[in-house]
Amino acid sequence: MTNEQFAELLFPDIKNTPDFYEEKYPQRDLPDKAEVTRIGPSPTGFIHLGNLYSAMAGERLAHRSGGVFYLRIEDTDNKRKVDGAVESVISSLDYFNIRFDEGAEVDRQAGAVSYGPFYQRQRAEVYQTYVKDLVKKGLAYPCFCSEEELNAIRNEQTENKVDDIGYYGSYAKCRCLSCEEAAEKIKAGMPYSMRLRSQGQSGNTFKFRDEIMGEVSLPENIMDVVILKSDGIPTYHFAHAVDDHLMRTTTVIRGCEWLPSVPIHVELFSVLGFRRPKYAHTAQLMKIEDGKKRKLSKRKDPELSLGYYRELGYHPEAVRVYLMTILNSNFEEWYQKNPELPLEEFKFSLNKMGVSGILFDLQKLDDISGNIISAKDREEVYDYFYKWMEVYKPESLPVYFADPEKMGRIMDLCMGVGQKRRRKDFINCIQMFELLGYFFDDIFNPEYEFEKYENMTDIIAEFKNTYDSSDDSSAWFNKLKAIADKFGYASDMKAYKQNPDQYKGNVSHVAEIIRVAVTGRKNTPDLWTIMQILGNDSCMKRLDKAAEYLG
């Protein structure tokens, strides 16, 4: 039996040849240095920061060069598929302003060549066409080994401390089956996968240039890897080779956990006669746990999920800026110099990307986020907060937004609108939600942050007696000073600093006592304004409540 006949037996339904697809998916008509990149999430219902990190790199590379950025759904693993995952992936990426030119669920421009379908399951025939061709050339063969047999091989290799663990050489039982023998098994109905007949030599290495890692020396692939699973769907490796070739990807950007499988991909491209794309393997996002760095894991780390940041109400821009700062080492400086320029102006480049694992720094994100929100208009932040609450805290909407005018004043206050400089109180929506709670009598239930000072109840009582809501800010503060003097606190900061021992404290301590009494917190914006917003009745009740608490 010839290879030709054998291929026909294996793939009787495949009528096309590779040439058909080469023609169907021609070279893209793009400017000279245009890059074609892609993101290929698997629809497990979970898109994470690492994906976004890579996606931003790909998106920037493509769009800065006048190229194409597309979305391919890598759904070859049926077992892990989650319903609705594709929608969630797209919506998450959209939230963070990642836009595709083509790909799954993206409408393409009329008349343009389609490189789809972009769901790998829908491309089974394409892959099989190429496998059939490999069989004809004697470069692929069916493997009938069961899971148990494969495990046995692996165990044997482990026990014998063989260096290379896997299906290759003399361990590859099915590799030397004749076409006739294989045909027998197929006719008997045995399930089988298709494997690459590797041409690699053990011990050989080759130099490989990665756009991020630089030159890397790797061993030649010797494994007869599975290219088609028994259900006729390809493995990642094979799908990657065929798709990125046919979709005319110029640079493959993916996590550096893929670097060790580059030898497989190199051989696959070579065996298929494809020109290899450039590769860029991005650093991993890590997290510290028990004093050790480790790769962020989908299962264990909720902070890895993009949904997490959305739920917390981090502004997408903040997440993008943060990611850019870790994506390109020179971004931060550029951003500080050009805070008003759109991120797209930044000259992103792959070789400015870091090679080693990056520890995710939430504090830094918070700082960036605070800066970004403080630079926004009151209206924008108001809307943003409102929309977040509609989705994530709808039951609180009637409390916080019952009086839009009041909420507007609160926003102005906390953002420092109209002041010389903006405040940076707001970081994300959940934090705003908690921060602003004391403004609303219905939910005001403070955990008082009182420090121990002398005469606290006396000070509160005296303040209550003298408070007049019609006082302006300075009259109000003068009364605070008067109270300070009355109870042996310094009303003059300079005097206090010279002789701190002569006083029980200073006017800022007095202010703190009133602040905590009214709001429960030591840190709030201008107290006088808060009391104006709350109104006289509410303030009086709160002062009583605090006095009662202090006993």
Next chain:
RNA sequence: GGCCCGUUGGUCAAGAGGUUAAGACGCUGCCCUUUCACGGCGGAAUCAUGAGUUCAAUUCUCGUACGGGUCACCA
């Protein structure tokens, strides 16, 4: 275990054969300030380790340690 990658302050990092080894976050001191912030000016804190090359090494080479990744009909 094999293979691959990495190691500059607590974190993100720039950097070059000779530098006072940038900057940012965090921490912290002072100033400003009628309270909270904002802001301004300072401070502490880093080249994993051994050997080699060199007049000179944190930078180049080799080893060691440590960290990470990967070795599936998962991606």
